[in-house]
Amino acid sequence: MKLFDRAIDRPLPVFLAAGVIALLGLYSLWRLPVNRAPQIEIPYTLVFATWEGASPADVEIELTEPLEEQLNTLDGLRHMTSMSREGLSVHYLEFVDRTDMTESLRDARDEADLAEVDFPDDADPAVVQELSFDDEPIVFFTLSGSPDLFLLRDLAEDLRPALESVAGVSAVEIFGGHEREVRIEADPVALSHHGLTLEDLATAVRRQSRNIPAGELRTRESQRLIRSTGEFASLQEIRAITVATEAAGAIALRDVATVGLGHERLTSGAWWNGDPSVTLIVRRQPRVNTLETVERLRTRVDELRASLPAGIEISASADQSEDIGQMLSQLGRSALFGLLLVVALLLAVFGWRQALLVSSVLPFALLFTALGLYVSGMGVSNIALFALILVLGLVVDGAIIVGEAIFAEQEAGASPKEAAKIGIGRVGMPVITADFTTVAAFAPMLLMVGVMGQFMSVLPKVVMFALLGSVFVDHLVLPPASARLKRLAGRRRTSRVARAVDEARGVYVRVLDRALSRRKTLLVGAGGAFVAALALFATGVIESIFLPSVDRGRFTLNYELPLGSSLEETSRVGRLIARQVEALPELEHYTLTTGQTGALASGGDDGGRIGPEYGRLTVELVPVADRSRSQSEVVEELQRTTSRYAGVDISLDQPEGGPPTGAALAIRIKGEDLGVLAELSRDVRERLGAIAGTVGIRSDYDPGKPEIRVDVDRPRA
Numbered sequence: 001m002k003l004f005d006r007a008i009d010r011p012l013p014v015f016l017a018a019g020v021i022a023l024l025g026l027y028s029l030w031r032l033p034v035n036r037a038p039q040i041e042i043p044y045t046l047v048f049a050t051w052e053g054a055s056p057a058d059v060e061i062e063l064t065e066p067l068e069e070q071l072n073t074l075d076g077l078r079h080m081t082s083m084s085r086e087g088l089s090v091h092y093l094e095f096v097d098r099t100d101m102t103e104s105l106r107d108a109r110d111e112a113d114l115a116e117v118d119f120p121d122d123a124d125p126a127v128v129q130e131l132s133f134d135d136e137p138i139v140f141f142t143l144s145g146s147p148d149l150f151l152l153r154d155l156a157e158d159l160r161p162a163l164e165s166v167a168g169v170s171a172v173e174i175f176g177g178h179e180r181e182v183r184i185e186a187d188p189v190a191l192s193h194h195g196l197t198l199e200d201l202a203t204a205v206r207r208q209s210r211n212i213p214a215g216e217l218r219t220r221e222s223q224r225l226i227r228s229t230g231e232f233a234s235l236q237e238i239r240a241i242t243v244a245t246e247a248a249g250a251i252a253l254r255d256v257a258t259v260g261l262g263h264e265r266l267t268s269g270a271w272w273n274g275d276p277s278v279t280l281i282v283r284r285q286p287r288v289n290t291l292e293t294v295e296r297l298r299t300r301v302d303e304l305r306a307s308l309p310a311g312i313e314i315s316a317s318a319d320q321s322e323d324i325g326q327m328l329s330q331l332g333r334s335a336l337f338g339l340l341l342v343v344a345l346l347l348a349v350f351g352w353r354q355a356l357l358v359s360s361v362l363p364f365a366l367l368f369t370a371l372g373l374y375v376s377g378m379g380v381s382n383i384a385l386f387a388l389i390l391v392l393g394l395v396v397d398g399a400i401i402v403g404e405a406i407f408a409e410q411e412a413g414a415s416p417k418e419a420a421k422i423g424i425g426r427v428g429m430p431v432i433t434a435d436f437t438t439v440a441a442f443a444p445m446l447l448m449v450g451v452m453g454q455f456m457s458v459l460p461k462v463v464m465f466a467l468l469g470s471v472f473v474d475h476l477v478l479p480p481a482s483a484r485l486k487r488l489a490g491r492r493r494t495s496r497v498a499r500a501v502d503e504a505r506g507v508y509v510r511v512l513d514r515a516l517s518r519r520k521t522l523l524v525g526a527g528g529a530f531v532a533a534l535a536l537f538a539t540g541v542i543e544s545i546f547l548p549s550v551d552r553g554r555f556t557l558n559y560e561l562p563l564g565s566s567l568e569e570t571s572r573v574g575r576l577i578a579r580q581v582e583a584l585p586e587l588e589h590y591t592l593t594t595g596q597t598g599a600l601a602s603g604g605d606d607g608g609r610i611g612p613e614y615g616r617l618t619v620e621l622v623p624v625a626d627r628s629r630s631q632s633e634v635v636e637e638l639q640r641t642t643s644r645y646a647g648v649d650i651s652l653d654q655p656e657g658g659p660p661t662g663a664a665l666a667i668r669i670k671g672e673d674l675g676v677l678a679e680l681s682r683d684v685r686e687r688l689g690a691i692a693g694t695v696g697i698r699s700d701y702d703p704g705k706p707e708i709r710v711d712v713d714r715p716r717a
Contacts, residue, residue, distance in 0.1 A: 004424045004425065004428055004476070004479060007476050007479065008417060008420050008479050008480045011480035011483075014476050014480055018364070018476075021367065022364065024367075025364075025369075025370045028371045028373065028374035029366075031374060032289075032379050032380050033287050033379035034290055034324055034379065035320075035324070035380070036381065037383075038378065038454070038455055039378065039379060040454045041101060041132075041454065043094060043097060043451075044092060044093065044094055044095070044131040045092075045093040045101070045131065046090070046091070046093075047093065047127070048126070048127055049063045049089045049112075049119070049126040051063055054087050056085055056086055059084040059086070059088065059089050060084040062119065062123065063084070063123060064091075066115040066117075067082070067089060067091055067112065068080070069115070070111040070114050071091060071093060071108065071112070074095075075104075075107065076096050076099040077093060077095060077096075078094045079093075080093050085611070086611065088610065097449045097453075101130060105128065105130050108128045113126075136283070137283055137320075138283065139282050139316055139318065140281055140282070140318045141163070141279065141282065141314055141315070142277050142280075142315050142591070143155055143156055143278045143280075144272040144277040144315070145312045145313045146309075149178040149278070150177070150180065151312075152278040153178055155278070156279075159280060159314075160172045160174060162300060162304055163301075166296050167288075167296060168285055168289070168293035168296065169293065170284060170285040170286075171282075172281065172283070175278070176268070176269065176276075176279055178266075180262075181261075182235070183260050184201065184238075184253070184257050185257060185260075186201060186257040187257060191256055194251055194256060196244055200243060204242070204253070205238070205253070208242075209232060235259055235261065238253065239252065239254035239259045241253040266567060267567070268593065268594060268595030269593070269594045270591065270594075271574075271593075272315065272589070273589050273590060274578060274582070274592075290320050290321055290324055291321050291324055294320065317618075317620060318618070318620075323552055334392065338392045342359050342362070343355055346400070357403065357478055358399045358400055358402075358403040359396070360399075360477075360478075361395055361396055361398075361474065362395065362396060364469055364472075365391075365470045365473070366466075368465060369388065372462075376461065381458065384458050386459070387458065387462035387463055387466075388462060388466065390463070394466070394467065394470075395469070398470055398474040399473060401427050401474075402427055403478065403482070405427045406419050406478075407423075409423045416482060416484065416485050417483040419483075420482045421483075423479070423482075431475070435470065438463070439460075439463065439464050439467055442459065442464070445459060445460045551624060552655050553588075553620060553621040553631060555619055555634075555652060555653060556616055556619070557581070557617040557619065557638065557650065557651075557652050558614075558615070558650070558652075559574070559577060559616070559648050559649065559651075560615075560648070560650075561613040561615075561648060562613065565613040566612055570594045570595070570612055570613055570614070574592045577650070580642055581617055581638070583641075584619075584637075584638070586634055588620045588621055588622045592615065592617050594614070594616075631654060635652050635654060639652055669684065682699075685697050
């Protein structure tokens with residue numbers, strides 16, 4: 001082609017363009033955010049409202065139904081899932097693909113505000129929250145080493161501002177510990193004696209605990225604001241509050257109640273390796289480099305560690321940077337080994353100058369891919385790294401073909417410049433056709449929709465960028481560079497490796513001739529092999545799974561006690577199960593959470609459940625190189641050892657190599673009568689449990705705690 005000949009005759013613009021692309025690729029590689037998962041916009045919104053102490057049936061009538069009525073009118077809403085639990089109404093809104101989520105989020109807030117008009121007076125306002133992979137924690141820092149949960153909570157509160165000031169951090173949340181509160185315990189006899197009620201005490205405390213602006217004082221020389229300070233500075237001030245006035249004098253709060261310092265009612269708990277703990281949950285900002293952010297966080301924590309009291313330890317867990325570092329290490333090793341093998345083979349066949357030219361396609365394709373990712377707003381992720389490893393062998397194929405064609409022309413006696421023109425003219429278009437055929441094989445993945453479509457679209461894009469970079473090197477850089485090499489004086493004809501290649505080519509030609517002379521036999525054999533391959537999948541010899549489990553050295557054990565179980569009982573059972581975990585020789589550390597099991601969920605884990613009967617152990621194993629068993633084998637052993645706990649529903653989950661996909665099978669049972677649905681769900685669950693191979697069967701039906709009902713006799717009342 002004229003374009004290739006022109007590049008060989010005037011190579012300077014091509015070399016300059018290659019240099020600019022390489023520099024831009026290096027800049028892009030430096031600026032690309034490095035995260036575990038691709039940047040994905042999830043078409044989901046979460047809406048929830050709380051009403052403390054309400055039963056699921058009351059929540060359904062007073063909160064869920066008003067919210068459903070308003071949210072159902074949203075534009076672009078594909079599906080809405082609502083759940084009514086004790087004190088909580090939850091709604092998951094799924095929108096159609098390519099919906100403007102910013103606009104949908106604003107509309108959902110407006111509709112939730114309209115629904116709040118029908119809420120009970122003591123119910124909390126509805127909260128509308130966008131779901132995003134950017135919200136998942138990047139690392140946990142756990143404080144332990146003291147049984148004093150007040151101390152651990154105070155230390156966490158002191159550390160939070162320092163961690164939030166680290167570049168790339170969006171928020172730091174605290175889980176666990178005791179939050180201080182003033183407890184006022186009324187004396188029923190004293191209240192009755194003075195004719196007071198609990199509401200009277202609450203009103204008095206509320207009225208006298210506020211700062212109230214009282215106007216402005218102006219003089220000739222100055223002006224001052226007047227403010228009445230009502231905030232309490234000590235427990236003595238609270239005890240001295242006047243709650244009523246009688247003829248005998250004022251009645252203070254201390255006369256009718258006991259005032260002390262305690263902690264809020266516990267609804268959850270956390271233990272680190274069996275010791276009480278408090279955890280700081282760190283979340284990142286969108287489009288930041290997770291590796292750099294976690295490294296800065298670890299450096300800051302090391303600086304703060306010296307200020308902690310003696311015996312207090314701070315440990316990191318669920319560190320995403322470790323997973324990312326492992327992925328980068330695997331890519332680096334694969335790229336290095338691939339490059340060394342290619343260079344060694346090319347050195348043996350072509351000589352060192354031509355070998356270096358051909359192998360230069362690998363780093364250039366990598367830089368071109370980095371430039372493409374940066375320009376398209378993407379980043380380095382697990383799928384991007386997998387695609388790069390997959391395409392490493394493809395990008396060098398074209399360069400080898402072009403290099404071989406040019407080398408063969410030089411052997412035939414052509415000058416380097418003539419050999420470059422003839423060689424690229426002979427194989428240039430077939431190589432481009434082969435590359436675009438590969439692109440065409442991956443392109444249909446761009447048509448996938450939904451979250452999985454966004455997730456998998458990274459793979460074909462990376463393949464396209466890498467192959468485009470290789471085409472540029474194969475056709476526009478390699479021929480002009482080869483044209484400027486000295487003539488290779490018949491080296492290949494005397495080379496031992498070249499003779500071996502020629503002999504192998506002769507064997508291949510003879511086998512090909514025999515195959516073509518028996519075409520029917522060849523076609524029947526190929527068809528039989530194809531049918532046999534399909535049979536392996538159809539008969540289940542080769543298993544089919546959507547996404548494989550990955551050995552990150554981390555898994556979760558979820559357990560559930562019967563409804564009505566106390567938080568103390570759930571914690572006791574959790575510590576018993578933890579003994580089985582502690583017996584694992586591969587164990588590095590574990591975290592036990594009860595009451596709010598999703599609080600310390602990391603990427604790939606489900607959001608957990610809320611209630612005193614729920615618990616979760618998050619287990620981290622030592623690195624793969626330091627253990628003899630795989631993560632799956634450890635999980636299988638733990639399934640056997642924990643199956644003996646009667647009345648406890650236990651399930652173990654391993655992270656998958658992709659976005660969260662939920663259970664392998666979900667069955668929805670619809671109807672109007674909740675009681676009938678409850679019976680059907682139990683029946684379906686029992687039948688599924690009888691099927692061999694089914695584990696972890698769960699129902700989201702929550703009847704609520706056992707309750708004592710008080711029916712008021714209105715005429716007598």
